[in-house]
Amino acid sequence: MSTFFHSSKNIQKTHGWDIELTCTHCGFSGQPRYEGWSPSLQTNRGGNVRVYAKIACAKCGSRLTNEAGSKLVELFQGLDIPEQNKKIISRFILWLFLVPAGLAFVLFFGMQMDWWTWGMGTVWILLVSGIALPVLVSVKNRQVAQLPSRCDCNKPHYVYLGSLDTEQCYRCFSCGRLMKVRE
Numbered sequence: 001m002s003t004f005f006h007s008s009k010n011i012q013k014t015h016g017w018d019i020e021l022t023c024t025h026c027g028f029s030g031q032p033r034y035e036g037w038s039p040s041l042q043t044n045r046g047g048n049v050r051v052y053a054k055i056a057c058a059k060c061g062s063r064l065t066n067e068a069g070s071k072l073v074e075l076f077q078g079l080d081i082p083e084q085n086k087k088i089i090s091r092f093i094l095w096l097f098l099v100p101a102g103l104a105f106v107l108f109f110g111m112q113m114d115w116w117t118w119g120m121g122t123v124w125i126l127l128v129s130g131i132a133l134p135v136l137v138s139v140k141n142r143q144v145a146q147l148p149s150r151c152d153c154n155k156p157h158y159v160y161l162g163s164l165d166t167e168q169c170y171r172c173f174s175c176g177r178l179m180k181v182r183e
Contacts, residue, residue: 016159023057051162092140103129
């Protein structure tokens with residue numbers, strides 16, 4: 001929970017594209033022109049790739065969203081999710097079941113052992129469970145969102161390229177390191 005209360009810089013997804021593509025219309029191979037991003041201009045090649053960058057050929061100006069989707073598959077298909085990301089997800093799932101089960105255990109056996117009657121004890125247990133679950137979810141979301149803020153080059157500038165299946169794909173502009181994160 002230290003990351004929940006830890007003050008850090010504002011975590012946002014920065015969109016961009018800095019990977020060379022080949023235009024299918026004119027055959028130009030090079031850095032495309034990045035014109036921003038839009039969630040409505042996504043490619044959905046086979047239902048598992050989404051690229052939100054608005055990119056165009058630097059020579060002829062045609063949209064390269066399908067080429068970007070193919071390039072995203074090529075770059076990130078064999079890349080594994082970081083071990084830290086897997087640990088965050090597995091711990092979250094574990095706590096998501098342990099917290100309500102523990103509170104239900106205390107509530108049930110507290111009633112059986114007459115620790116309290118159906119009064120304020122029950123209200124407190126239900127109130128704690130109602131507060132604990134949203135806190136768990138927000139802590140997990142914050143931990144996963146902070147993953148792209150760390151890089152081996154010590155100058156992290158991860159830019160969101162798109163999603164492949166259920167994983168988000170990032171590239172560090174400083175060193176070129178690729179990272180796939182499951183949120």
